[in-house]
Amino acid sequence: MKAVVYRGVEHVAVETVPDPKLVAPTDALVRITTAAICGSNLHSYHRETPNLAGAVLGHEGVGVVEDVGRGVTRFKKGQRVFVPWRPACGQCWACLHDQHSRCTTVTAAFGSKDLPGSQAEFVRVPFADVGLDLIPDGISDDDAIFLTDIFPTGFFCAENGGVKPGDIVVVMGCGPVGLMAQMSALLHGAALVLAVDRVPFRLEMARQLGAVPLNDTQVNLKERVLAETGGRGADVALEAIGMDGSALLAAIPLVRVGGTVSMVGLPTEEAYAFPIRTAFSADLTFKIGLCPAKRLMPRLINLIRQGKAKPSQIITHRLPLSEGAHGYHMFANREPGVMKVLLRP
Ligand SMILES: [Zn+2]
Ligand SMILES: [Zn+2]
CATH class of the missing domain: 3.90.180.10 (Medium-chain alcohol dehydrogenases, catalytic domain)
Known part of the structure; x- marks a missing residue:
């Protein structure tokens, strides 16, 4: 064959x-x-x-x-x-x-x-x-x-993140899994999904799915998320990139006090430098795993x-x-x- x-x-x-x-x-x-x-x-x-x-x-x-x-x-x-x-x-x-x-x-x-x-x-x-x-x-x-x-993976990411109706959700990544996570956040009732990527075509697909695209080479992510959330930060961040961990590190400071970061992106490294003090100061919940x-x-x-x-x-x-x-x-x-x-x- x-x-x-x-x-x-x-x-x-x-x-x-x-x-x-x-x-x-x-x-x-x-x-x-x-x-x-x-x-x-x-x-x-x-x-x-x-x-x-x-x-x-x-x-x-x-x-x-x-x-x-x-x-x-x-x-x-x-x-x-x-x-x-x-x-x-x-x-x-x-x-x-x-x-x-x-x-x-x-x-x-x-x-x-x-x-x-x-x-x-x-x-x-x-x-x-x-x-x-x-x-x-x-x-x-x-x-x-x-x-x-990838649909179960994106859905698991949103469910693991505890996305609730009315939440404001940031999704790191607009590749296929990122788009599934965005779709799943909307299915969980998110009021606003901010979709982060750098590739214009991928950002446009996120927009077509109902997310608000953010190109992080053009906007300051933290300022934009704070502006959309009354200065609090996002309720949930969904990480759909993995790789070297830079998207995870970028996501953690975007979440409000008591918020959740949920990761399904496949890590390529054995360990990352995790910003533990930032996480501690935000009473952050971190969830990770395979769908x-x-x-x-x-x-x-x-x-x-x-x-x-x-x-x-x-x-x-x-x-x-x-x-x-x-x-x-x-x-x-x-x-x-x-x-x-x-x-x-
Ligand atoms: Zn796969
Ligand atoms: Zn078994």
Whole structure:
């Protein structure tokens, strides 16, 4: 089959790789109909990641069940399914406490050396009864693909931040996850969402979603947030960038006394210099972590089916899988007009 394979810094290639096969009785094989490139794919794109050499990439996929092992009871051939970003066993302590993203039995996410990813024609899904979810009628691939990672991630960020109706919320980052966090803050009833980025096209997309865009190379963020909040500071800041931590450091002073900073951006460093005195002086609450996509999925499905959320509006490109390398290149370079890039096998 064809798949997007990691070959090193700024080098992915669409190659022919062995077809995946059922290994355990609890496995399923899914024929991918739509995959997506995630911002977190770019971490390894920009930095040498030796443990990914030769790996099939991708952790956002939807498709159709092609085959199931004899231990799979919930799914059968032909059903449309979500393949959320990582599988889980359903039996360990973390899984039994709704923390499937911290499953201790399955520790690999899709698109790693141990678990080939979904930017491919087919993917093997371990513990399929737990890892897969049915796509209900009325949800297109274009919306469904967002439920496998970044819509739950943005929603988790807003929920973890405790966003309440009437709140004023700052969101650091207007990439795909940042836009999902902005959409989610509005769904939680935020009165005003201030969306921070430096790329004009990304700021314009935030504006179209209902946020007020702020280019932090052109405005003084702290002054602007204080002006919008009667001098208090934002109720909540949502951090959707991660990386070297500079966005987190910029967010902390923007929050009011008793406010919350909620972070889902993937850190690239082992440790940051955390402004602990600023946090202490503000009685700040800091929340961080990986989204439990499975737990949030039923509510997000309802929001999409009722027309309250339309994550597919941020799709800018639908490319054939064969153009995967081109998709990575334009997303990584934040080319004008590029936001969410889908790949169709
Ligand atoms: Zn992702
Ligand atoms: Zn588990």
